[in-house]
Amino acid sequence: MTQTSPQQSQQSGVPDDVRPWPALAALCIGFFMILVDMTIVTVATPDIVEELHASQNAVLWVTSAYLLAYAVPVLITGRLGDTIGPKWMYLAGLALFTAASLWCGLSGSIEMLIAARVVQGVGAAMITPQTMAVITRIFPAERRGKAMALWGATAGVATLVGPILGGVLVDGLGWEWIFFINVPIGLIALYLNWRLVPVLSTNDHSFDWLGVALSGAAMFALVFGIQNGEQRDWDAVVWVLIVGGLVLMALFVLWEARNRKEPLVPLSMFSDRNFSVSSFGISCMGFAAVAMGFPLMLYAQLVRGLSALEASLLFVPMALLSLVMAPVVGRFTDKVHPRLLTAGGFALTSIAVFWTSRGLEPDASYWRILVPMAVLGLGMSAVWAPLAATATRNLPMHQAGAGAGVYNATRLVGSVIGSAGIAVLMENRLAAEGLSGGGSEAAGQSLPSQVFAPFSQAMSDAMLLPAIVLALGFVAVLFFEAPRHFGSAAVTAPAAPAE
Structure with a gap:
């Protein structure tokens, strides 16, 4: 098992007896939970509308409020982690998120549910930057790629588990359980993080x-x-x-x-080309990860007549390939120039999304979607982990929290822009096909057969947008430089003194 070297411990304030991998596993539980909650509500929308007597527009705020409360404070919570300690910030955020999950499940009105989701989002914002900050500090730079591979695999699998878990819970127990399930998981995560995550040194900064x-x-x-x-x-x-x-x-x-x-954000971080390129790259990935799901799910449910759970199974090849390849990519992340891995990853993801879009036809075989989705998973595995590892590799230890906050803020803003952008393009393409309002149908219902072809064409055209954005990510990562701490024989350089 990898142990932090004495030199690394002295430089970053890490106790000599820290066990990095168990600590990382504990951190990923909370990180996984908050990512799942970004997508799990979508499947429960019809049930929430019916049981809480809410409008479709009001239920959109159940997700929007969470994302808004998640994105806005993430810069601040990253810096707070540097000031009061990433472990304590993570534990406080996890406790808040778990309590808010219970509140969500007990909500008797749509207004109360939206308020609870805001509190959930604040908890998520407190958690997210701390995961990357702790990885940066407890793993030597030359071994950080393997750790980021687990972090990236967690993000990849969460994109699958959200819709599928939501479908299982809603069908079997009711919409409340998409939130109640977080309570026992959150309590277990609190205990494990209390025991396994080290208390790291802080910097006495003004705010x-x-x-x-x-x-x-x-x-x-x-x-x-x-x-x-x-x-x-x-x-x-x-x-x-x-x-x-x-x-x-x-x-x-x-x-x-x-x-x-x-x-709050030391602009000197952006003088590091790799940090700037990684931040732009992850915003492209955040954009595409959100944007591609909308047209694909609408096609699967409204044209092919699949249930929400059945439609979400189209993501299985992507998640499985991403999970299987994550440790393989992790081994190469510390030894191969980041330009090679990420350029290959972005190229594969762009091609896979374009390929998937060509398969959105009324009578197409499902293999025309499942095969490119597997390629998408392969490409994603070569993007998430190397981008995160490269973003933080050159940063001094006292900027770990600020850097993680900026990196995650750009990812979230990319996701929000992707959500808005794909909605506009879908409406535009539906209008061009002589349709309107197709995307507002309830999940699980089919359209009249006479509009299958134009609706499928509109969704196919819309999926070209995330493919183009991923191509921009490909161009950006061509500008990566070889990290300062690089290769199997690399030695961790001293951290810069606290400002």
Whole structure:
């Protein structure tokens, strides 16, 4: 079992007796749980509408509120982890997320459920940056790729488990159990993280309150505006929010550049080309991971007449290949130039999404979807872990939390833009085919047979958008440099002194 070297321990404040792999396994339980909750609600939408007497539009906020509360504070929670310790921040977030899950299941109205989901999202924002920060600090740089492979496999499998687990629980026990299931898992995760995750040293920093206010307001305006653009038909309010968010973000960057004390996001991180490229790459991956699912699921349910659970099984090849290949990629992540792995991964994912789109025909064999989905899983396994490992490999230890916060914030913003972008394109392509409102049908119902062909064509065209975005990710990762701590004989360099 890999142990942290004495040199590494001294540099990063890691106890000499830390066991990195058990600690990582404990961290991944909570990380897995919050990622599953990004997708699990979709399957339960019809049941929530019926039992809580809610409108379809109101139920959309069950997911939107979670994503909004998750994305907005993630920059702040990453830096807080540096200040009070990633273990304590993780445990507090996990406890909050678990308690909010119980509240979600007990909710008797749609308003209460949305409020509980907001609290869940805040808990998720407290958890996510700490996983990457702890990996960065307890694993030597030359062995971090294997650890990030497990982190990446966790993200990949969560994309499958959400819809499938949601279908099983809703069909068997009721929609409340998609939230109740988090309670025992959360309690187990709390115990394991308390026992296995080390207490790491902290830096006695001042806090950039103006940076907190500007970044929080900018993220809220951008995410809220993008999420509600389609519902509000991109009216003036939406554009005021988006433009205002961009202005606030520009002011935030200007302030961070001028702040001579303790900036919330040290802009020096972006002088590292690999961190900048990784952040852009993961935003492309976040965009595509969300965007490709909408047209595929609508085609499967409305044209092919599959149930939500049956439709989600189309993701099985992707998740299985991603899981099987994760340890293989992990072994190469520490030895092969990141450009080779990630370029190959992005190329495969772009080709696979394009290939899948060509199979969305009314009478197509399911193999025309399952085979490219397997290729997609192969490509994803070569993207998630190497990107995360390369993003943090060159960062000094005292910036681990801030770097993880920025990296995850770009992933979440990519996901939000992907959700909004694919909704606009689907409506555009449906209108071009002489259809409207097709995507608003309840899950599990079929369309009239006479519109199968134009609806399938619209969904096929829409899937070209994530394929193009993944191609942009391919171009970006061609600019990767060889990391400073690289290869099997690499030696961990001293961390930069605390600012």
